[in-house]
Amino acid sequence: MHLDSDDSGWIVELRPKEGFPAPDCDEFDNEMLLQATREVVYERTKTVRELLVARAMASSVIGAPRATIEPPGPTFGDMEEETSLLSDWFDE
Secondary structure (H helix, E strand, O other): OEEEEOOOOEEEEOOOOOOOOOOOHHHHHHHHHHHHHHHHHHHHHHHHHHHHHHHHHHHOOOOOOOOOOOOOOOOOOOHHHHHHHHOOHHHO
16 A cells, blocks of 8 residues: 555555455545544544543542441351352452
8 A cells, every 4th residue: 555645635556465355445445434433533522531531530549448338237148158259269
């Protein structure tokens, strides 16, 4: 593929490599449209993505104590089995 430009637009030259089939110009056109659309969507949603990341970072305070939650009401079954289900498998 060779790309060039002049005053009116882009010049694209597609040549097949040896041993490969000839490129499909329609497929190339579709890919160019797809990439142009992605760029437009990226630019239009940039502020929203920045706000989401900023909010996520602001809400994750490092070193803040975690609130303890008491279990609601009595527990049923074997307490040792229930505790083993809630423990981290990597700690065992």
